Amino acid sequence: MLAAPAVGCVVAFILLPVLAMALHSFWLRDPNGIVIQQFTLTSWREFLDDPFYLEVLGRTGRLAAITTLICALVGYPVAYTLILMPDRFRALMILLLFLPSWISFVVRTMSWLHVLGPGGLVNLLLRRMGVIEEPLPLLYNDFSIYVGMVHYTLTYMVLNIYIGLQSVDRNLVDAARTLGAKGWHAFLEVTLPLSLPGLMAGSLLVFILAAGTYITPLILGGTGNVYYSNLIYEAVIPQLDWPLGATLAVVFIVVLTAVIGLYARLAGVGTLFRKVSA
Amino acid sequence: MDFHQQGERLLARYRDGDIDRRGFLGALGAACAAAGLASPLAAYAQQPQSLRFDGWGGVGQQALTRHIFTPFTERTGVQIRQGSFSGWEEFLTRVRAGSPGEYNICSLSNLVSYYTFTQGNLGQALDISKIPRFASYDQRGLEAFKRLSGGEACAVPFQLTTIGIAYNRDKVDGASVRQQGVQSLLNDRYRGRIVGENNWLRRIWYAALQSGQDPNAIRDMDAVWDRIRQSRRLVTKYWGSGAEQMSLLSNGTADISDAWGLRVFHLRKQGHPIDIVYPQGIYTDIAGMFVFRGTPLTPVYEMFDIVLREEVQFALAEQEGSTPLFDPAKVDVPQALRTTLPGYDEEGRLRLGVFPDPVYWNGHGDAWQRRYTQVMARG
Amino acid sequence: MRHSRLTLWLLGGFTLLVYAYKILPVFVVVALAFNPPEFGSFPIVGFTTRWFGGLLDNPAVVTAVKTSLRLAVATAAIATVLGVAAAYALVRYPFRGRAAVQLLLTMPILVPHLIVGVGLLLAFRILGLSRSFTLMLLGHVALTMPFVILTTQHRLQAIPLYLEEASRTLGANGWQTFREVTLPLAAPAIVTGFVFAFMSSFDEVTATLFWRPANFDTVPIYVLSELQNSVSQELNALAAALVGFSVGVPVLTMLLLHLWTSRRRRPARAPEATPAWQPATEGDAR
Numbered sequence: 001m002l003a004a005p006a007v008g009c010v011v012a013f014i015l016l017p018v019l020a021m022a023l024h025s026f027w028l029r030d031p032n033g034i035v036i037q038q039f040t041l042t043s044w045r046e047f048l049d050d051p052f053y054l055e056v057l058g059r060t061g062r063l064a065a066i067t068t069l070i071c072a073l074v075g076y077p078v079a080y081t082l083i084l085m086p087d088r089f090r091a092l093m094i095l096l097l098f099l100p101s102w103i104s105f106v107v108r109t110m111s112w113l114h115v116l117g118p119g120g121l122v123n124l125l126l127r128r129m130g131v132i133e134e135p136l137p138l139l140y141n142d143f144s145i146y147v148g149m150v151h152y153t154l155t156y157m158v159l160n161i162y163i164g165l166q167s168v169d170r171n172l173v174d175a176a177r178t179l180g181a182k183g184w185h186a187f188l189e190v191t192l193p194l195s196l197p198g199l200m201a202g203s204l205l206v207f208i209l210a211a212g213t214y215i216t217p218l219i220l221g222g223t224g225n226v227y228y229s230n231l232i233y234e235a236v237i238p239q240l241d242w243p244l245g246a247t248l249a250v251v252f253i254v255v256l257t258a259v260i261g262l263y264a265r266l267a268g269v270g271t272l273f274r275k276v277s278a
Numbered sequence: 279m280d281f282h283q284q285g286e287r288l289l290a291r292y293r294d295g296d297i298d299r300r301g302f303l304g305a306l307g308a309a310c311a312a313a314g315l316a317s318p319l320a321a322y323a324q325q326p327q328s329l330r331f332d333g334w335g336g337v338g339q340q341a342l343t344r345h346i347f348t349p350f351t352e353r354t355g356v357q358i359r360q361g362s363f364s365g366w367e368e369f370l371t372r373v374r375a376g377s378p379g380e381y382n383i384c385s386l387s388n389l390v391s392y393y394t395f396t397q398g399n400l401g402q403a404l405d406i407s408k409i410p411r412f413a414s415y416d417q418r419g420l421e422a423f424k425r426l427s428g429g430e431a432c433a434v435p436f437q438l439t440t441i442g443i444a445y446n447r448d449k450v451d452g453a454s455v456r457q458q459g460v461q462s463l464l465n466d467r468y469r470g471r472i473v474g475e476n477n478w479l480r481r482i483w484y485a486a487l488q489s490g491q492d493p494n495a496i497r498d499m500d501a502v503w504d505r506i507r508q509s510r511r512l513v514t515k516y517w518g519s520g521a522e523q524m525s526l527l528s529n530g531t532a533d534i535s536d537a538w539g540l541r542v543f544h545l546r547k548q549g550h551p552i553d554i555v556y557p558q559g560i561y562t563d564i565a566g567m568f569v570f571r572g573t574p575l576t577p578v579y580e581m582f583d584i585v586l587r588e589e590v591q592f593a594l595a596e597q598e599g600s601t602p603l604f605d606p607a608k609v610d611v612p613q614a615l616r617t618t619l620p621g622y623d624e625e626g627r628l629r630l631g632v633f634p635d636p637v638y639w640n641g642h643g644d645a646w647q648r649r650y651t652q653v654m655a656r657g
Numbered sequence: 658m659r660h661s662r663l664t665l666w667l668l669g670g671f672t673l674l675v676y677a678y679k680i681l682p683v684f685v686v687v688a689l690a691f692n693p694p695e696f697g698s699f700p701i702v703g704f705t706t707r708w709f710g711g712l713l714d715n716p717a718v719v720t721a722v723k724t725s726l727r728l729a730v731a732t733a734a735i736a737t738v739l740g741v742a743a744a745y746a747l748v749r750y751p752f753r754g755r756a757a758v759q760l761l762l763t764m765p766i767l768v769p770h771l772i773v774g775v776g777l778l779l780a781f782r783i784l785g786l787s788r789s790f791t792l793m794l795l796g797h798v799a800l801t802m803p804f805v806i807l808t809t810q811h812r813l814q815a816i817p818l819y820l821e822e823a824s825r826t827l828g829a830n831g832w833q834t835f836r837e838v839t840l841p842l843a844a845p846a847i848v849t850g851f852v853f854a855f856m857s858s859f860d861e862v863t864a865t866l867f868w869r870p871a872n873f874d875t876v877p878i879y880v881l882s883e884l885q886n887s888v889s890q891e892l893n894a895l896a897a898a899l900v901g902f903s904v905g906v907p908v909l910t911m912l913l914l915h916l917w918t919s920r921r922r923r924p925a926r927a928p929e930a931t932p933a934w935q936p937a938t939e940g941d942a943r
Contacts, residue, residue: 002750003758006743006802013799014765017776020783031644032397034374052652074675081672084665093676095904100682101856102903103896104880110521111682114689114699119530121685124699139531140515154679156853163808163846167815197811205807208766218518223510226655232769237367238478239647240394242775249772256767260760330871335882337889340717359871362882372867375778377787521884529698548695 018253025246033240043243047251053231057255060228063217064210067149071157071206072199074150079161079198094162097155109148109219116144140222148216153209157202164198165191204263208256228252326574328357329581332369333385335362338598345590346581353584356577364519366391373400379572383581386433386568390479393426393636395568401432402569408579409434411586414608416628419564426636434582435566436591438601438628440539440620441480442554449533452553459557460487463536464505469512473532475523476516478650479639480561481506484536487559494635506653516654527552539620543599546618554620562621562631564603595619603628683900690897695890708894718895721879725859728790728875732797733855739798740805740854741847745835747806748813766803773800774867788870796868797858804857805850812846813839 025043028036047053082090100108115121118135126132138144168191176186214229232252236245331347333339339362347358363369366387373381386392395401406412406420412434419435443462445455449471455462463472463484474481485505486493496502514531517523523541526532528550542554567585569578584590588609591602596614601621604611611619611626623629660668689698693705712718746752747759765773777796786792816839824834840847862877869878876899883892 002746003743003762006739006762006806007758009739009795009799010761010765010802013777013796014768014773015761017773017780018764018768019776020779021772021776031641032394034398052655056655077668078672078675081668084660084668096676097679098852098856099900099903100679101860102899103682103686104877104892105860105862106877106884107686107880107892107896108682110525111685113525113529113531114685115681117529117531119699121699151679151682154675159849159853160808163812163849166845167812197814201807201811205766205804212767212769219522223513223516224655224657226651229769231651233771234647234651236771236775237365237371239644240367240370241644246772249769252769253764253767257760260763260767264756264759334885335874335879336885337883338885339882361869361871362874362878364866364881364885368866371775372778375775375782375867377782377785380787519884525698 018249021242021246022250023246024242025244025250027243029241029243033242035242040243043241043247046244047247053248053251056226056231057228057251060211061255063145063149063227064207067146067153067210068157068203068207070146070150071154072203075154075157075202076161076199079158079165082158082162083165094159097158100151101155105152106215106219109152109216112144112148112151112220113139116147140220142225144220144222145217145225148220149210149213152213152216153206156205156209160202160205161195161198164195164201167198168194200263200266204260207259211252211256326356326577328359329382329573329577330359330361330380331383332361332363332381334387335364341594341597345593346584350577350581350584354577354580370394370398373570374398379570381570382573383570383578384568386435386566388439388563388565389422389426389634390636390639392423392433392568393640396427396432397640400570401427402571402573402575403427403430403432404434404569404575404578406431406434408575409582409586411583412436414588414605415586416603416605419566419603422564422633433566433568434586435564436586436603437565438603438621438630439563439565440556440601440629440631441536441561442539442542442556442620443534443560444527444537444542444545444552444554445534446527446532446551447553448551452555455534456555459555460484460560462534464488464508464512466512468534470514471531471533472509472513473515473517473523473526473535474509474513475536476518476654478647479634479643480536481509481650482646483561483634485509487557493559493561493632494638503649503653506650507657510654510657539601540599543618543620547599556629556631560631562633564633565600686893687897687900690890690893692890708890709898711891712894712898715891717874717879718891721874721876722895722899724874725876728794728797729855729859731794732801732858733851735794736798736802736854736858737805737847737851740802740850741809741843743802744806744809744813745839748810762806763803765800770800770861770863774864777864778867788868790870790873793865793868793870793873796864797861800861800864801854801857804853805847808850808853809843809846812843816842 024035026039026041028038028040028042030036082093085093103111113120116138117123118139120138122138123132123135126136172194173186173190176190212229214227214233217225217227218230228248229252232245232248235241235248239245331342333342339360343358343360347360351357363372363384369384370391386395412420415436420431423431423433423435443455443460445452445462450468458465462468463474474484482496482502483493485502486496488505489498489501491497491501515522515526517526517535520538520541523535523537524545527535527537527541528545528548537554539554542552545552567582569575588604591600591604592612592615594600595602599619601619602611606627611622613626616622616626621629688701690708691704691706692698692701693703693707743758743762747755747762773796781788781792820838820842821834824838825831829837860877862875862881865875865878866881869875874882876895880892880895883889
């Protein structure tokens with residue numbers, strides 16, 4: 001069984017730990033933060049009674065969805081350009097996408113402070129050029145959060161679309177043109193549907209990664225930019241409340257699993273479409 | 279699991295003086311053999327080859343290695359295995375999830391963490407009389423530790439942590455900050471140029487001072503939340519790390535912030551125009567080194583003998599800006615350090631603010647932390 | 658695919674802008690690393706290389722870089738082998754519970770690393786295991802495998818089944834077919850998966866913080882503890898050095914490869930089966 005080692009590895013190192021934590025969501029916690037192995041629904045009741053948690057979950061979904069949308073809109077033309085490039089350039093371009101990953105995530109995220117801050121690159125340039133007098137408030141708001149989020153997730157989107165586009169049979173596109181389809185028409189009717197699986201896979205990945213980020217909003221966000229993963233972190237670490245943290249994490253995993261289920265249905269439709277057109 | 283419980287029970291009995299050392303080790307060995315595995319607890323049964331130390335990492339820990347661990351290993355032959363953490367809560371999470379006996383000594387950053395550690399029964403009681411050098415230190419820290427752990431201290435307090443209000447002297451009028459104290463953090467004139475620490479305890483502390491209350495005995499919490507909301511409307515960014523704090527104050531984003539004395543020390547050393555004032559009632563804390571249960575004490579005492587040396591503490595002070603908690607009557611702090619080091623005044627006396635009462639803060643921690651998160655998220 | 662000149666210009670211009678955005682942090686960090694003031698910030702006031710000098714003298718940095726590279730290469734290698742095998746099984750062999758296996762294998766990216774981090778420690782304690790490099794390596798493999806599987810899977814799906822069938826008809830066994838037909842066709846996706854796995858292992862910090870044994874610092878963990886103090890110029894220099902290394906090694910490899918292939922005749926194979934960047938990216942990981 002080819003999948004067995006992979007499955008074994010994930011079961012031992014991901015599933016079991018997660019189950020161990022999930023169990024904690026039903027356990028009691030004493031005032032010093034020590035977990036007592038005694039069944040209780042305290043944490044679940046707290047989660048359900050306080051609308052705050054669902055509110056933040058909704059906020060996080062919105063953040064992840066908008067990030068995904070931006071990534072798709074920005075990433076598609078880039079991936080398409082990569083396909084059109086000669087092989088030698090393409091290799092370099094793909095390599096460049098990975099370049100920022102060599103800088104540790106926190107330092108990379110903090111480098112935006114030097115770009116967007118009041119004395120940062122953008123404001124410095126605009127002021128030198130005489131466009132503005134007072135520095136623009138580019139930092140510690142939604143704008144800077146999206147700048148950081150999209151920067152982090154874009155590579156995943158571009159490469160997934162790129163791989164998707166590679167699978168498109170170019171003869172098919174040319175055939176469509178021969179049959180009289182105009183440039184955009186051929187793209188919309190043939191290329192786009194055929195590259196849909198790649199776009200979907202990229203979107204799923206970006207959505208999940210964006211929903212799970214807590215460092216980016218922590219560094220680039222302003223006052224009140226609290227997201228769901230921040231709550232999990234706060235419960236587990238500073239509050240030393242493992243039961244609540246476990247409850248929040250279980251909800252998070254269940255919601256994302258539902259998103260994947262939805263994706264599987266949509267992707268299923270995508271595959272069907274491809275079979276028809278092929 | 280059973281084996282660990284057995285080991286824990288044995289350890290507790292040993293510590294209570296129920297069984298002697300030889301009996302304890304024998305029983306432990308038997309338990310190990312019965313369990314058929316080499317547990318971390320087995321390490322107790324031997325003379326230690328090494329001790330584990332966990333600290334804040336980075337250049338600070340490299341300085342500790344140079345001044346303390348290397349001489350210690352040369353003297354005793356005991357190696358130091360090092361780890362680092364980014365905060366004491368994160369470290370405690372690891373300790374709780376890890377195996378008993380994994381950790382020996384760690385940097386201790388404050389009273390609240392000391393209380394939490396000892397409440398979780400993680401500490402090893404120390405016999406301070408075995409550390410003669412501690413006599414030249416201010417004894418108030420030790421008294422506080424003893425009270426909290428109800429008996430012997432499990433840590434040695436030898437450094438002071440200070441917080442003040444830092445401001446850019448080119449942009450902000452220092453006289454007005456000195457006069458207004460903590461209220462200047464709510465001054466509308468600085469709107470958009472104020473930043474502050476993102477920490478529930480300290481934000482509640484400042485809000486209590488701002489509403490004229492004793493932070494260690496708050497009567498009116500509504501007034502406190504009100505001040506926090508007010509601050510939230512004025513503040514551009516609540517920072518979470520030393521790096522953020524330094525960059526906000528040095529790159530022109532912020533002109534005024536509550537700030538760690540240590541960070542301001544470094545900013546000033548780099549030539550930034552940052553001054554700091556210590557208003558009445560401002561938060562102060564005690565730092566030191568904590569010893570975990572089951573750690574062999576003989577090498578620990580030897581290590582503290584090096585840690586507490588005057589020349590070691592002065593060297594750390596000069597490089598790292600940490601304030602040694604010397605008793606000024608017994609130790610003459612060099613003139614150069616008096617003027618630069620946070621926590622000392624010009625006469626070389628310790629300038630103590632108010633210490634947090636860990637029992638009080640721990641008791642309210644759960645409810646207040648959650649409320650704080652919500653207030654910060656929604657206003 | 659033919660496009661009008663205008664479309665090509667628009668696409669090219671847009672891509673250039675996006676790349677500028679993508680590279681901006683690298684530019685900032687590298688520029689600051691050569692700036693003399695002790696606390697890195699704009700504007701640039703001069704040029705110095707002294708921040709790099711301190712790096713090689715700092716054994717902690719050197720060890721952290723070595724540790725990270727070793728961990729990330731081993732992780733990516735194992736994750737790629739296991740991940741490709743799993744992806745192949747998922748695509749080619751319909752079996753019972755395939756959907757469940759698929760979901761399970763996607764799970765590592767759904768789970769907050771903090772939860773896995775703490776959870777695995779609890780599991781270690783119950784099993785009486787102590788932390789070790791091997792356990793951490795396997796943990797990293799589990800965390801990064803989904804990137805390999807997700808990128809490989811839909812590429813495999815796109816490979817027409819008749820190619821493999823034809824190969825078998827011609828007498829090749831399963832392994833030969835996989836090696837001679839499937840692997841080359843899926844190569845771009847596999848290499849991308851490898852690079853993803855390498856990069857995400859190289860950058861992982863939350864779970865590593867919980868799993869690592871004593872005296873074990875990776876680059877992100879070293880950076881994290883340095884950040885207690887400030888984004889020192891040494892951190893900028895370290896980042897700049899890693900970027901330089903990651904650009905230098907593959908560029909050199911590509912140059913050598915170019916010399917090598919131009920001396921032999923260029924093979925007349927389908928270009929996307931062996932993209933030029935494949936050996937390069939593998940090279941930079943070593």
